Amino acid sequence: EDQVTQSPEALRLQEGESSSLNCSYTVSGLRGLFWYRQDPGKGPEFLFTLYSAGEEKEKERLKATLTKKESFLHITAPKPEDSATYLCAVQGFGNEKLTFGTGTRLTIIP
Amino acid sequence: KAGVTQTPRYLIKTRGQQVTLSCSPISGHRSVSWYQQTPGQGLQFLFEYFSETQRNKGNFPGRFSGRQFSNSRSEMNVSTLELGDSALYLCASSLGPGSSYEQYFGPGTRLTVT
Numbered sequence: 001e002d003q004v005t006q007s008p009e010a011l012r013l014q015e016g017e018s019s020s021l022n023c024s025y026t027v028s029g030l031r032g033l034f035w036y037r038q039d040p041g042k043g044p045e046f047l048f049t050l051y052s053a054g055e056e057k058e059k060e061r062l063k064a065t066l067t068k069k070e071s072f073l074h075i076t077a078p079k080p081e082d083s084a085t086y087l088c089a090v091q092g093f094g095n096e097k098l099t100f101g102t103g104t105r106l107t108i109i110p
Numbered sequence: 111k112a113g114v115t116q117t118p119r120y121l122i123k124t125r126g127q128q129v130t131l132s133c134s135p136i137s138g139h140r141s142v143s144w145y146q147q148t149p150g151q152g153l154q155f156l157f158e159y160f161s162e163t164q165r166n167k168g169n170f171p172g173r174f175s176g177r178q179f180s181n182s183r184s185e186m187n188v189s190t191l192e193l194g195d196s197a198l199y200l201c202a203s204s205l206g207p208g209s210s211y212e213q214y215f216g217p218g219t220r221l222t223v224t
Contacts, residue, residue: 031211032211034212034213036215041220042216042217042218043114043200043216043217043218044153044200044215046213046214046215048144048213049211049212078174079221085151089153092213096143096158096160096165096166096204096211096213097143097155097166097168098143098153098155098202098213099155100145100147100152100153100154101152102152103152108127
């Protein structure tokens, strides 16, 4: 069965203090690894899809990377508006099901 | 392009009742998936529909069911509600098999069972 573990559970950073969030996964045949951002009371917002080891994608202050066992979401010089829960999910071949980790709750302090 | 819409946004029901939630996918998307989100379990997959057929199902009891219509809109139903069914129910749409795999989520329906 597919499994996703995210760490840390929570992270507090000062504005401008860069860091990384980790997503470790096991899946029988990775079709894609997805990063989402979720604000309180809202649905997850799609950020990135990564398909193969070595792939990287960037969006504003966020960069996602992928290896065969884990993915990192790097956040550079974060701002308070980057505060949210960041979710990682994997999808295996043969179905549309996403298996999610429990998320990292990121708080950026002004 | 309009996003995924879900109705109603909030519901309060009593134990033993049943409830129906609705989801309209992004225009052109033909696959709809449903997820349950709770503080303790996180996001858990319920089921996925494509072309009016259920293609995948998660580990939930038979009280949870769904369907998809010819216009790709989907509904899910929960019968004989239990207190533990209180959760945020999320619908996600995607283009479908053989296409981009990104799933886009709606705002969710917050169900409270008393």
